[in-house]
Amino acid sequence: MAPTLSKPASPRGAAASARTVRALVSQLTAMYLRNRTRISRAVYIALFVALANRIRTGIADQKAAAAREARARAEKAASGTRALSADDEGPAASKKKVELNREFLRALMRLVRIVIPGWASSEARLLISHSFFLVLRTLISLKVAAMDGAIVKALVKGNGREFLTRIMSWMLIAVPATFTNSMLAYHQSQLALRYRSRLTEYIHDKYLSNLTFYGISALDDRIKNADQLIAVDVTKFSNSLSELYSNLAKPMLDMIIYTITLSRSVGGEGVVFMSLLVQLSANVMRALTPPFGKFVADEARLEGEFRFQHSRLIDHAEEVALYHGHEAEKNTLDKGYFTLIKHVNFILRRRLYHGFMEDYVIKYFWGALGLLLCSAPVFVKLPGSVINTMADRTESFVTNRRMLMSASDAFGRIMFSYKEVMELAGYTSRVSTLLRVMDDIQAGNYSKKLVSSSGTDTNAAVLKGRGKVFESPDIKFIDVPIISPNGDVLVPALSFTLRQGDHLLVVGPNGCGKSSLFRILGGLWPVYGGTVYKPHFSDIFYIPQRPYLSRGSLRQQIIYPDSPRAMHAKGVTDADLAAILRTLSLEHLLDLYPEGWDSEAEWRDVLSGGLQQRIAMARLFYHRPRYAILDECTSSVTLDTEKVMYDTAKGLGITLMTVSHRRSLWKYHTHILQFDGQGHYVFTRLDAEKRLALEEEKEDLEVLLRGVPEIERRVAELTAE
Numbered sequence: 001m002a003p004t005l006s007k008p009a010s011p012r013g014a015a016a017s018a019r020t021v022r023a024l025v026s027q028l029t030a031m032y033l034r035n036r037t038r039i040s041r042a043v044y045i046a047l048f049v050a051l052a053n054r055i056r057t058g059i060a061d062q063k064a065a066a067a068r069e070a071r072a073r074a075e076k077a078a079s080g081t082r083a084l085s086a087d088d089e090g091p092a093a094s095k096k097k098v099e100l101n102r103e104f105l106r107a108l109m110r111l112v113r114i115v116i117p118g119w120a121s122s123e124a125r126l127l128i129s130h131s132f133f134l135v136l137r138t139l140i141s142l143k144v145a146a147m148d149g150a151i152v153k154a155l156v157k158g159n160g161r162e163f164l165t166r167i168m169s170w171m172l173i174a175v176p177a178t179f180t181n182s183m184l185a186y187h188q189s190q191l192a193l194r195y196r197s198r199l200t201e202y203i204h205d206k207y208l209s210n211l212t213f214y215g216i217s218a219l220d221d222r223i224k225n226a227d228q229l230i231a232v233d234v235t236k237f238s239n240s241l242s243e244l245y246s247n248l249a250k251p252m253l254d255m256i257i258y259t260i261t262l263s264r265s266v267g268g269e270g271v272v273f274m275s276l277l278v279q280l281s282a283n284v285m286r287a288l289t290p291p292f293g294k295f296v297a298d299e300a301r302l303e304g305e306f307r308f309q310h311s312r313l314i315d316h317a318e319e320v321a322l323y324h325g326h327e328a329e330k331n332t333l334d335k336g337y338f339t340l341i342k343h344v345n346f347i348l349r350r351r352l353y354h355g356f357m358e359d360y361v362i363k364y365f366w367g368a369l370g371l372l373l374c375s376a377p378v379f380v381k382l383p384g385s386v387i388n389t390m391a392d393r394t395e396s397f398v399t400n401r402r403m404l405m406s407a408s409d410a411f412g413r414i415m416f417s418y419k420e421v422m423e424l425a426g427y428t429s430r431v432s433t434l435l436r437v438m439d440d441i442q443a444g445n446y447s448k449k450l451v452s453s454s455g456t457d458t459n460a461a462v463l464k465g466r467g468k469v470f471e472s473p474d475i476k477f478i479d480v481p482i483i484s485p486n487g488d489v490l491v492p493a494l495s496f497t498l499r500q501g502d503h504l505l506v507v508g509p510n511g512c513g514k515s516s517l518f519r520i521l522g523g524l525w526p527v528y529g530g531t532v533y534k535p536h537f538s539d540i541f542y543i544p545q546r547p548y549l550s551r552g553s554l555r556q557q558i559i560y561p562d563s564p565r566a567m568h569a570k571g572v573t574d575a576d577l578a579a580i581l582r583t584l585s586l587e588h589l590l591d592l593y594p595e596g597w598d599s600e601a602e603w604r605d606v607l608s609g610g611l612q613q614r615i616a617m618a619r620l621f622y623h624r625p626r627y628a629i630l631d632e633c634t635s636s637v638t639l640d641t642e643k644v645m646y647d648t649a650k651g652l653g654i655t656l657m658t659v660s661h662r663r664s665l666w667k668y669h670t671h672i673l674q675f676d677g678q679g680h681y682v683f684t685r686l687d688a689e690k691r692l693a694l695e696e697e698k699e700d701l702e703v704l705l706r707g708v709p710e711i712e713r714r715v716a717e718l719t720a721e
């Protein structure tokens with residue numbers, strides 16, 4: 001029934017929905033009239049209410065869907081390209097509306113399937129055990145309500161012995177009751193922890209496979225702070241999900257059990273009438289509830305941005321300190337912080353007004369309704385009632401009041417949990433966006449803002465690699481365009497062949513695409529066209545200008561990304577590593593640190609730029625790949641060290657591909673790929689000596705040319721005289 005009613009339908013679909021509704025209404029009416037008992041009539045009234053509710057939400061869904069469609073059509077017409085979906089995290093994220101709709105349910109179900117992989121999983125077992133304690137708690141509460149009534153009855157009758165006996169039983173039942181409470185708290189925390197572990201494991205598997213982490217940070221701009229999402233939002237989602245189960249499942253169960261028990265004692269129609277009033281006020285409250293889910297998602301995003309700004313400062317502390325850039329950094333940090341605080345304050349204010357309304361309705365309005373309901377058996381004589389004496393009336397009132405308090409507390413918690421559901425929706429949207437973006441990236445679909453040549457007009461678009469890539473012992477590019485993730489075409493079509501044993505020098509002005517060529521070779525950037533033949537990823541080793549020094553021991557700096565176990569499996573010993581250090585005059589490092597190979601330090605800070613470059617070269621000598629990309633990686637070492645590095649690398653049979661502006665490096669290469677920065681290039685053999693001689697001759701001539709205006713002026717002077 002439900003899907004038919006809420007479907008954003010075509011005219012034919014809408015007519016079918018209306019027919020279904022009419023049929024349901026007439027069926028329900030007939031059943032209501034046929035049934036005589038109060039409880040069954042109450043059930044039918046409740047069904048009517050549910051049906052009316054469903055129709056209302058169905059209509060609201062249809063309106064929202066139509067509005068969404070119209071908006072999407074307008075945006076498409078305006079931009080002319082595929083827009084980023086509105087729930088993406090980047091710039092579009094601020095417009096995102098976190099709603100309790102099917103999209104949320106789908107996203108939530110996907111996450112639930114990850115955190116509870118099956119009925120046999122330990123999480124499912126924990127959930128079942130948690131549910132058992134939830135039911136037990138409700139049954140114990142029912143028993144306690146009845147015992148309360150009986151205690152007061154004994155008191156009113158003045159029967160001291162009965163009173164004491166009942167107090168004793170009350171104390172006894174407190175034992176399983178408190179144990180159940182502790183078990184519930186334990187189960188909830190355990191569930192949150194397990195959900196987090198499952199989700200983190202799943203995300204880590206995806207994030208650190210197929211270079212997804214690189215795609216998220218460099219090729220796609222939908223996720224700004226993946227670290228915040230993984231470290232903070234996943235935790236909040238897990239806590240929120242486990243809390244919500246307890247906060248929803250128990251109150252719902254309580255509501256059902258107490259309402260049935262209450263309707264037996266105060267009459268079904270009374271309960272339904274009160275429920276109607278409660279439902280009405282709940283609807284008003286829902287309409288007045290601000291979109292807390294969106295608020296929470298925005299707050300998490302702003303928190304992430306603020307933290308990211310601090311991480312940047314820590315990462316670049318030295319550069320900022322040398323620039324004396326603390327004032328500029330403080331301004332940026334303050335701006336980030338105050339944006340966050342402004343938003344948090346805004347949420348607090350909205351919570352204040354909402355809390356006032358919520359408290360009044362739930363505690364006092366519904367409380368008064370409850371008292372009216374409990375008094376029913378006292379003032380109205382129900383058929384079949386056995387309440388005659390004062391003691392009976394007191395017992396009935398106390399028991400009913402206790403049950404009603406629990407039922408209204410349960411209903412209140414369900415109502416309060418609307419806010420929690422909205423918050424869960426916020427975290428669900430953030431975590432599921434991360435999963436979706438990771439899926440997209442693994443499928444080769446990147447989404448990045450494209451900046452037009454004028455630099456002003458921005459359009460979102462989806463970039464997808466369509467070139468062909470084959471594995472081969474040599475490197476061959478055939479008509480391959482080099483396009484930056486921003487969509488800038490750096491070189492329209494690049495073709496060259498490099499055989500193993502040839503050594504390539506890549507030169508050109510800044511930003512012309514030298515490093516980008518290697519990003520394509522390393523599989524970091526998609527191949528947008530043409531054909532690339534290249535060796536397997538493991539045969540190419542990359543050394544950047546600023547080497548990456550990992551956490552860990554000195555040994556791990558040399559063998560990165562291998563582990564010590566992988567090193568031993570390759571048959572390499574510490575003595576072999578020491579020999580590599582000697583080649584690069586780095587052996588003093590072993591004496592400098594008392595624990596030798598096992599010494600640990602923040603290597604990025606304790607080693608100078610030149611030493612770091614030599615460590616990176618030692619890494620190359622340890623791995624001995626077939627190809628090495630050396631991207632300005634000797635800029636901080638002396639010419640002597642550079643010579644040792646290049647001679648040793650060539651001696652190990654490594655084919656070199658160098659990006660450098662240094663002329664001293666020409667002699668180590670056989671080919672040159674020269675970009676002009678305008679999209680053109682030349683690929684040719686490199687005769688270093690001849691080229692150096694030509695360069696020198698050119699420079700001499702340029703010096704002469706610079707003197708020509710002076711010579712001409714002098715000639716003119718002389719002519720005049």
Ligand SMILES: Nc1ncnc2c1ncn2[C@@H]1O[C@H](COP(=O)(O)OP(=O)(O)OP(=O)(O)O)[C@@H](O)[C@H]1O
Nearest residue numbers: 218219484485486509510511512513514515516517
């Ligand atoms: N992740 C990225 N996202 C967007 N644009 C990028 C990205 N990485 C590089 N670019 C752009 O691609 C262009 C080429 O960059 P590349 O690093 O290849 O230059 P390069 O020739 O190596 O320059 P340099 O000599 O300065 O190192 C530059 O305009 C750069 O801004």
